Amino acid sequence: MDLLLIIICVLLIAVVLLQSGKAESASLTGASEHLFTNRKERGGELFMTRLTFLLGAAFFIICLIMGF
Numbered sequence: 685m686d687l688l689l690i691i692i693c694v695l696l697i698a699v700v701l702l703q704s705g706k707a708e709s710a711s712l713t714g715a716s717e718h719l720f721t722n723r724k725e726r727g728g729e730l731f732m733t734r735l736t737f738l739l740g741a742a743f744f745i746i747c748l749i750m751g752f
Contacts, residue, residue, distance in 0.1 A: 696739040
């Protein structure tokens, strides 16, 4: 179980680092009006978002199982 948790951790870190930034157009000078605009994800971005969610859920469930 420990090995599975380590593998999921490494995969989760890699997937999060590979995702494109959602606020790439925002800057510190106040041009953040586009930060919360509704953007539709397609193709690779949608796959990476779903993979991140699944890996995060698996990490959470495995941590709960190991805790009890």
